[in-house]
Amino acid sequence: MKKWLSMVFIVVLILAGCSSDGSLYDYDNTKLKEELEERAFQPKVPTKLPFGEGQADLNPPIELGEGKDDTVIMIDFTSSEEGNRNLMGLEIVNDLDVHPDMEYETVDIGELKGQFAENETGNMVLN
Numbered sequence: 001m002k003k004w005l006s007m008v009f010i011v012v013l014i015l016a017g018c019s020s021d022g023s024l025y026d027y028d029n030t031k032l033k034e035e036l037e038e039r040a041f042q043p044k045v046p047t048k049l050p051f052g053e054g055q056a057d058l059n060p061p062i063e064l065g066e067g068k069d070d071t072v073i074m075i076d077f078t079s080s081e082e083g084n085r086n087l088m089g090l091e092i093v094n095d096l097d098v099h100p101d102m103e104y105e106t107v108d109i110g111e112l113k114g115q116f117a118e119n120e121t122g123n124m125v126l127n
Contacts, residue, residue: 024048032056032075039073043092046077051086054079 027049035058036042045056059074077088102125104115115127 022050024050025052025054027054027056027077029056032058036073040071041073041094043073043094045075046090049077049079049088051079051088052081054086054088 025048027047029045029047032045033042036045039061054077057076057078059076062072062074071094073092073094075090075092077090079086102117102119104117104125104127107114107116107126109126115125117125119125
């Protein structure tokens with residue numbers, strides 16, 4: 001079977017005071033993509049965020065043991081608007097089984113199929 005780049009998004013949204021209309025705002029990911037060039041794999045990253053004026057902070061590589069280093073990339077997107085702090089965490093996993101204990105539902109992502117789950121603390125996972 002062809003090895004797939006498995007992307008898992010764990011999105012932790014703290015959107016205090018944000019509008020409830022579900023708007024997405026353009027995000028220039030050029031700098032983030034340049035930082036990711038040094039990693040073992042280069043995932044696709046968002047071009048839109050659920051808040052404006054966002055910035056991205058790429059976390060250091062996570063050491064998971066021999067042969068698995070840099071298989072997880074974590075990025076924090078933050079924004080401070082009108083006195084509110086917004087946070088969205090993105091965890092991208094390459095070829096690991098993540099959160100096998102969660103119950104997933106099939107979702108459409110454009111023309112793709114994905115798997116979505118939410119745990120008891122409100123963290124959302126999209127494969």
